[in-house]
Amino acid sequence: MSLVKLTNFECHYEFENFGHDQVIIFSNSLGTDFSMWEKQVDILSHHFNILRYDTRGHGLSTNDKEALTIAELGQDVIELLDQLQLEKVTFCGLSMGGLIGQWLGINHPKRFEKIILSNTASKIGNAEGWNARIDQVAKNGLASILEGTALRWFTEDFRNNHSNEVDAILEKFAKNSLKGYCANCAAVRDADFSDQLQDIEVPTMIISGIQDEVTTVEDGKFMAKRIPDSRHFELNAAHLSNVELGEEFSKYIIFFNQH
Numbered sequence: 001m002s003l004v005k006l007t008n009f010e011c012h013y014e015f016e017n018f019g020h021d022q023v024i025i026f027s028n029s030l031g032t033d034f035s036m037w038e039k040q041v042d043i044l045s046h047h048f049n050i051l052r053y054d055t056r057g058h059g060l061s062t063n064d065k066e067a068l069t070i071a072e073l074g075q076d077v078i079e080l081l082d083q084l085q086l087e088k089v090t091f092c093g094l095s096m097g098g099l100i101g102q103w104l105g106i107n108h109p110k111r112f113e114k115i116i117l118s119n120t121a122s123k124i125g126n127a128e129g130w131n132a133r134i135d136q137v138a139k140n141g142l143a144s145i146l147e148g149t150a151l152r153w154f155t156e157d158f159r160n161n162h163s164n165e166v167d168a169i170l171e172k173f174a175k176n177s178l179k180g181y182c183a184n185c186a187a188v189r190d191a192d193f194s195d196q197l198q199d200i201e202v203p204t205m206i207i208s209g210i211q212d213e214v215t216t217v218e219d220g221k222f223m224a225k226r227i228p229d230s231r232h233f234e235l236n237a238a239h240l241s242n243v244e245l246g247e248e249f250s251k252y253i254i255f256f257n258q259h
């Protein structure tokens with residue numbers, strides 16, 4: 001485990017150098033941590049050096065703010081890359097990580113070879129829904145939304161057949177800092193890149209989950225239509241498609257890297 005002090009927080013990350021020229025950085029979704037990318041590591045270790053980090057306020061990364069913005073979380077990525085002296089990398093983010101990826105593509109295109117936006121949208125949900133969720137967890141704790149979270153994140157089939165895996169991910173979810181979770185809910189609530197997608201010049205791959213009811217295939221199509229150099233794929237999964245279909249998800253990254 002590595003910790004680095006960035007301007008605004010202490011960042012928990014893991015950089016695995018497999019001796020390649022290329023680096024891929026993975027950015028987690030709301031309420032998870034960098035272990036969500038476990039299934040990508042083995043396969044992608046043949047192609048990339050791999051950098052995974054806990055977004056501010058998640059896992060072991062600290063946070064002292066009540067509300068964050070996607071711009072702040074994007075700037076954290078740039079600072080982490082600077083600290084590790086990584087000039088240009090491929091970025092892969094899921095859901096909130098995909099919002100961060102859109103901000104990076106718009107604001108720091110020179111730092112990214114390619115961008116993967118998975119199970120995300122240019123705008124996720126609405127302010128009413130996010131404020132209700134913040135109120136709910138502030139009053140009743142993260143454990144009070146475990147059931148709904150499981151339903152959004154995984155298909156029924158995956159929940160039934162991989163219950164240990166699902167339980168382990170949810171256990172980590174419940175252990176997140178409440179303040180960190182709420183601050184990141186605010187970041188997702190306030191982000192909307194719908195009018196800036198055409199400014200993303202970095203080659204981009206969008207992955208949607210056919211059974212994802214949070215960020216839908218339609219959301220993926222919306223982004224693909226506007227991001228000039230983009231392609232769009234669909235996986236038969238719910239929101240955490242990289243967990244449900246780890247191998248397939250990784251193979252899309254390898255394909256995108258080579259074409």
Ligand SMILES: O=C(O)CC1=CCC(=O)O1
Pocket residue numbers: 028029030031094095096097124149152188214239
């Ligand atoms: O937990 C959810 O509702 C799904 C989600 C929205 C943004 C994110 O990163 O995950």
